[in-house]
Amino acid sequence: MAQIEIEYRALLTEDAYNALAKKLDGEAKDLGEDDKDVFFFIFPDKLLKVVNNMSAKSAKIVLKLNKIGVGSDFEEIEIPISQSDVDKSVRAFKAMGFTEVQQSFQKRHNYIYKDVELALKYSDNWGYHIELELLVDNVAKKDDADKQIYAVANELGLKIMTDEELAEFTKKIDAQHRAKRAK
Numbered sequence: 001m002a003q004i005e006i007e008y009r010a011l012l013t014e015d016a017y018n019a020l021a022k023k024l025d026g027e028a029k030d031l032g033e034d035d036k037d038v039f040f041f042i043f044p045d046k047l048l049k050v051v052n053n054m055s056a057k058s059a060k061i062v063l064k065l066n067k068i069g070v071g072s073d074f075e076e077i078e079i080p081i082s083q084s085d086v087d088k089s090v091r092a093f094k095a096m097g098f099t100e101v102q103q104s105f106q107k108r109h110n111y112i113y114k115d116v117e118l119a120l121k122y123s124d125n126w127g128y129h130i131e132l133e134l135l136v137d138n139v140a141k142k143d144d145a146d147k148q149i150y151a152v153a154n155e156l157g158l159k160i161m162t163d164e165e166l167a168e169f170t171k172k173i174d175a176q177h178r179a180k181r182a183k
Contacts, residue, residue, distance in 0.1 A: 005074045006145040007133045009166065010158040017128040020156065021120055024111045031110035034119065039090045042100040042174060043067070048093065052086045055108075059083045068170050102177045116152045125173050130158065 012020065024030075033055045041048040047064040061079040081089060094101065107122040119131040132153055134145040153160050161169070 003076055003078070004136050004139055004142075005076060005133055006136060006142055006149065007074055007131055008149055008153065008160045010130050010132070010153065010160055011126070012128040012130060012158075014128055017120065017122070017130075020130065021109065023156070024113060024118065024120065028111035028113040028118065031112060031117075034108040034110045036106045036108060037086075038104050038106060039086075039093075040102045040104065041093055041098045042102065048098065050081075050086055050089045050093070052083055057083060059086050061089060068166050100174075100178075102173070113156075114148075114152050116149055118152075126169075132158070132160075 035054045037052040037054060039050040041050075045067055047067055049062050049064075050059070051062060052059050059081045061081055063077045065075045065077070090101070102125070104123045104125045109120045111118045111120070115134070117133045117135075119133070121131065122128050132149045134149060136142065136145055150160065
């Protein structure tokens with residue numbers, strides 16, 4: 001069965017992040033910390049990542065079959081690995097020629113609010129932000145998931161980023177990483 005994430009993002013200021021965390025602590029189901037060290041391998045049309053979940057003491061390789069900024073539905077293929085295999089996996093992908101890699105530590109806290117999974121996050125690349133997500137098993141369920149996510153976003157006062165904004169934002173992050181590597 002397909003696992004398709006319907007996923008949206010909103011950027012936050014530090015003050016908005018702290019206020020939202022306080023609200024969610026009081027009104028949402030707290031799923032706890034979910035800190036991750038992630039290695040992103042960038043492709044023109046998809047995203048491969050090796051994820052070391054520091055909080056859950058687990059790891060996985062994830063292939064998203066489309067790229068951020070190209071729609072909000074992401075079919076994912078996940079392969080669990082041992083945490084001790086994270087570095088080896090990253091080295092193997094680099095050795096295969098996948099050299100467009102970005103490492104990003106993500107400070108995360110997850111919640112469920114009105115059946116929508118929320119990941120309140122901070123990373124050096126994105127700054128303060130939130131992901132709003134629902135999992136569906138069929139892309140035909142996307143419209144209903146979109147409505148549910150947008151209702152929660154509106155209630156929480158969040159401005160969902162458009163595909164164009166996401167594409168521009170990730171393009172900027174990619175360019176910054178390329179410039180750092182070139183030095």
